[in-house]
Amino acid sequence: MEVLLLLLTKYGSLYVLYQGISKAAINIYQELRENHLLDCYSEERIIFTGHSLGGGVAILLSRMLQKDYPNICVAFSPPGQTIIDDYNDNLYDIIVGNDIIPRFTKHSIYLWYSVGI
Numbered sequence: 001m002e003v004l005l006l007l008l009t010k011y012g013s014l015y016v017l018y019q020g021i022s023k024a025a026i027n028i029y030q031e032l033r034e035n036h037l038l039d040c041y042s043e044e045r046i047i048f049t050g051h052s053l054g055g056g057v058a059i060l061l062s063r064m065l066q067k068d069y070p071n072i073c074v075a076f077s078p079p080g081q082t083i084i085d086d087y088n089d090n091l092y093d094i095i096v097g098n099d100i101i102p103r104f105t106k107h108s109i110y111l112w113y114s115v116g117i
Contacts, residue, residue, distance in 0.1 A: 018053075018056065018079060020053060021053060021056035021057055021060060021079065022060065024053070024057045025056075025057045025060035025061050025064065028057065028061060029061060029064050029065070032065075038065070038068075038069055041069060045070050045071060045072060046065070046069055046070075046071040046072075047071065047072045047073075047074065048061050048062045048071055048072070048073045048074075049073070049074045049075070049076070050075060050076070050078070051075075051076040051077060052076070052077055052078065052079070052101060053079065055075030055076050055077060055078030055079075055093070056075070056078045056079050058073050058074075058075050058078075059073055059075050059078055059091065059093075061073075062090065062091060066090065070090070071090060072090050072091075072092075073090060073091045073092065074092045074093075074094065075091075075092070075093045075094070076093075076094050076096075077093075077094070077095055077096065077099045077101055077102050078093055078102060079101055079102065079104060080101070080102050080103050080104040
């Protein structure tokens with residue numbers, strides 16, 4: 001399993017995230033910055049939302065843009081590796097029922113691989 005390490009300097013922490021989530025968030029971030037798509041929202045609060053992989057992308061984008069663009073993130077069943085520990089008032093994750101995907105961590109996935117599941 002490939003992961004991409006991404007340093008979020010605002011928090012001074014290194015997060016290990018799924019490669020697809022990291023690449024998607026970085027591509028969207030670059031598109032937003034290069035085309036000045038957020039400039040008209042400097043006084044508005046942005047809401048990021050997504051489900052599953054999209055929830056992970058929403059969480060990461062929220063973190064990447066929080067300093068310059070106050071925002072709220074509502075993630076529905078994001079992969080467990082993207083549910084990071086330094087929550088604040090702008091991040092809400094919603095997990096419905098017994099959905100297993102948000103409960104996966106890097107460690108639990110390695111355990112599954114080690115027993116051949």
